[in-house]
Amino acid sequence: MEKRATIKDVAEAAGVGVATVSRVLSGGSASPRTRERVLAVAAQLDYRPSALGRNLRQRRTGGMGLLVPDLTDTFHAQLAEGVLACARSAGEPVLIGSTAGDPEQEAELIGMLLEQSVDRLIAVPTGDEDTWAPALRAGMTVVFADRLPARPSPEDDDPAAVAVNDLRVLDGLSPARPAPVRALDVPSVVADDRAGIRTAVRYLRGLGHKRIAFLGGPGHDRRAAAFGEAVGPPVDEDLVVFGTGSRDSAYAAASGLFQSRPDLSAVVAAGNVLGEAAVLAARELDLRVPRDVSLVMYDDVPWAELCAPPLTVIAQPGRDMGYRAAELVLRSGPRRPRSVVLPTELIIRGSCGPRR
Amino acid sequence: MEKRATIKDVAEAAGVGVATVSRVLSGGSASPRTRERVLAVAAQLDYRPSALGRNLRQRRTGGMGLLVPDLTDTFHAQLAEGVLACARSAGEPVLIGSTAGDPEQEAELIGMLLEQSVDRLIAVPTGDEDTWAPALRAGMTVVFADRLPARPSPEDDDPAAVAVNDLRVLDGLSPARPAPVRALDVPSVVADDRAGIRTAVRYLRGLGHKRIAFLGGPGHDRRAAAFGEAVGPPVDEDLVVFGTGSRDSAYAAASGLFQSRPDLSAVVAAGNVLGEAAVLAARELDLRVPRDVSLVMYDDVPWAELCAPPLTVIAQPGRDMGYRAAELVLRSGPRRPRSVVLPTELIIRGSCGPRR
DNA sequence: AATCATGATGGAATCGTTTCCATGGAGAAG
DNA sequence: CTTCTCCATGGAAACGATTCCATCATGATT
Numbered sequence: 001m002e003k004r005a006t007i008k009d010v011a012e013a014a015g016v017g018v019a020t021v022s023r024v025l026s027g028g029s030a031s032p033r034t035r036e037r038v039l040a041v042a043a044q045l046d047y048r049p050s051a052l053g054r055n056l057r058q059r060r061t062g063g064m065g066l067l068v069p070d071l072t073d074t075f076h077a078q079l080a081e082g083v084l085a086c087a088r089s090a091g092e093p094v095l096i097g098s099t100a101g102d103p104e105q106e107a108e109l110i111g112m113l114l115e116q117s118v119d120r121l122i123a124v125p126t127g128d129e130d131t132w133a134p135a136l137r138a139g140m141t142v143v144f145a146d147r148l149p150a151r152p153s154p155e156d157d158d159p160a161a162v163a164v165n166d167l168r169v170l171d172g173l174s175p176a177r178p179a180p181v182r183a184l185d186v187p188s189v190v191a192d193d194r195a196g197i198r199t200a201v202r203y204l205r206g207l208g209h210k211r212i213a214f215l216g217g218p219g220h221d222r223r224a225a226a227f228g229e230a231v232g233p234p235v236d237e238d239l240v241v242f243g244t245g246s247r248d249s250a251y252a253a254a255s256g257l258f259q260s261r262p263d264l265s266a267v268v269a270a271g272n273v274l275g276e277a278a279v280l281a282a283r284e285l286d287l288r289v290p291r292d293v294s295l296v297m298y299d300d301v302p303w304a305e306l307c308a309p310p311l312t313v314i315a316q317p318g319r320d321m322g323y324r325a326a327e328l329v330l331r332s333g334p335r336r337p338r339s340v341v342l343p344t345e346l347i348i349r350g351s352c353g354p355r356r
Numbered sequence: 357m358e359k360r361a362t363i364k365d366v367a368e369a370a371g372v373g374v375a376t377v378s379r380v381l382s383g384g385s386a387s388p389r390t391r392e393r394v395l396a397v398a399a400q401l402d403y404r405p406s407a408l409g410r411n412l413r414q415r416r417t418g419g420m421g422l423l424v425p426d427l428t429d430t431f432h433a434q435l436a437e438g439v440l441a442c443a444r445s446a447g448e449p450v451l452i453g454s455t456a457g458d459p460e461q462e463a464e465l466i467g468m469l470l471e472q473s474v475d476r477l478i479a480v481p482t483g484d485e486d487t488w489a490p491a492l493r494a495g496m497t498v499v500f501a502d503r504l505p506a507r508p509s510p511e512d513d514d515p516a517a518v519a520v521n522d523l524r525v526l527d528g529l530s531p532a533r534p535a536p537v538r539a540l541d542v543p544s545v546v547a548d549d550r551a552g553i554r555t556a557v558r559y560l561r562g563l564g565h566k567r568i569a570f571l572g573g574p575g576h577d578r579r580a581a582a583f584g585e586a587v588g589p590p591v592d593e594d595l596v597v598f599g600t601g602s603r604d605s606a607y608a609a610a611s612g613l614f615q616s617r618p619d620l621s622a623v624v625a626a627g628n629v630l631g632e633a634a635v636l637a638a639r640e641l642d643l644r645v646p647r648d649v650s651l652v653m654y655d656d657v658p659w660a661e662l663c664a665p666p667l668t669v670i671a672q673p674g675r676d677m678g679y680r681a682a683e684l685v686l687r688s689g690p691r692r693p694r695s696v697v698l699p700t701e702l703i704i705r706g707s708c709g710p711r712r
Numbered sequence: 713a714a715t716c717a718t719g720a721t722g723g724a725a726t727c728g729t730t731t732c733c734a735t736g737g738a739g740a741a742g
Numbered sequence: 743c744t745t746c747t748c749c750a751t752g753g754a755a756a757c758g759a760t761t762c763c764a765t766c767a768t769g770a771t772t
Contacts, residue, residue, distance in 0.1 A: 007758065019722055020721060022759070029719070053758030055411070057759050072430060074430065081428055093453075095449050096451075097449075115406070117408050247658065363729065387751090405729070413731080415757065715770100715771085720765105720768100722764095723763090725763100726762095733755100737748105
């Protein structure tokens, strides 16, 4: 275990000041002669600047944070791979956290990133805008991917709560009541959910399906809204069900849906975990796909093709989304685009058939 | 964007010295009276110690690194979830990197972690022992998961290379020739590959299969060896093929295997990506599973059950492996166990049948 | 030849924390 | 009453980089 050379060692060995070494290494101005000698000495000593000193001085940790609900959801894994690919090519480290779809854990992880002074963050958000307010207020550059945070629950505008806040302000110890931070102002990279869902619904309609169900999870509000829009009013609310994020709850939701509404003939699953659950639940209930029920799943994952039958999917470019999000968060210029919307594609395989 | 309170602010507001604040917050000795006041003030100022200062002072970044070949490999995603779960409950950050099965990228990521002064690392290694020497020599606490690095290629013991090294030592600028670092001394968490493979081979033998092939990827040497042992000599070398890690190469390897050896009747795939490739290749070649060819796949992944037919698998506890590895790397006591071997389980579904 | 502009250079401050060490006071033991 | 011990406490020195600023040399301009 050998200890690493510091900038001081390099400076001494090269007979120059530390400031000069720093300038040479970070591309500042220096005479060719000095530059050459410093570089030579640095190479000989195998000097690598410590991120620790730099971070402290600049009061920020380089790299970026990445928060996803669950890596075993293949789509999130694809997205993460995209982020990692971009970060790798930029030489930036990535701090990752998995929120398990729980706003509380998400808030904790945000706190941890704040403590680490990570000021760039890519997130597939789970909590609502209130969960994200601390991060934004702290000046983090946030990019949302795949989804946007929901609007906060109204209880926080409760007059009583305001009163409490005001009292604490008068106390002089608590920070002033924060200005509301709109997550809407945060750039994002999402798929064109409206078009994706609309295409899927039209496709199913074209096959003769009338009673189409929607199976969603946390964060799929946009897709649910798009679904409602696509099927058009009146929306049969019983045909729109949600799981809470775990595989178990997805299965329960799918199974409950099939049992409570035997009249449905097609299902749109808003994510691959939900699609998986739908296939399992249908099989358990002896519903055959696509004879008894047609299925369209969000996310094109490698195993969709291996399924029996191969699943018709709404593909969204997970890896690209991650890569683009990482690019956005790295080049956080002022003329940053508000949000990037990537196209989806309906890939027809074998899980949809005509209405029986 | 409000700036965070520092320890100095807390000290001033509480009327004590910074040393006292630090002690109170990190559990040192202090009078109850002072402790109470410091805690109260810290809470009121919403003070959170910056990891930056602490890291620099302690010359180490907290948390741990995690290096996996590919997150879209569901097994690695499970493993990563295990690591994240343990890290979360310990409140430690995780720096993640994906190596794409490329030793060079792995070496780069190790360098990046070194630069960040991350001194704890969990890795599903891709490169050989030489790739890992720098990390170990720098004093990193490394835990390997799922696999161990291969022995280095012999060219590095080339006398010429030694001579060059010696010259550089005489030069007085290069570090002394490093003592060889055996990856064998590094703790690890792996599945009981020998038992897993043996069970699978015996099962296939029991179904009457004689010509059993092995389909592996990078890092599957142990499994390949276990396979050779299980089928017993003489091993038909043509029945043992390897892909390079990507899905394309896995598909090519599987397809090539089926085409070059139409006489084989069963395949053991050493990982889920390879199993996926085997299913696709078989389908493309109109080989039916399990009628024409039986398949056992390493890794129990959620989609194995959705496959047509559902895949018989050698299950290994990916999430547990990650969790245990994280525990090991965090409690790096001297009486750390050398290595943890977790059991595998053969889960029989529908992808194996009697020899046709 | 004197003055000015330019650019290279190094010393020192700084970032926020932990930790070493000296100091002071209180209580115990003599 | 004295001395000794122990503990709480705060000042200051690290940690390793970046960056401000003053200095100095060189070459150009008047």
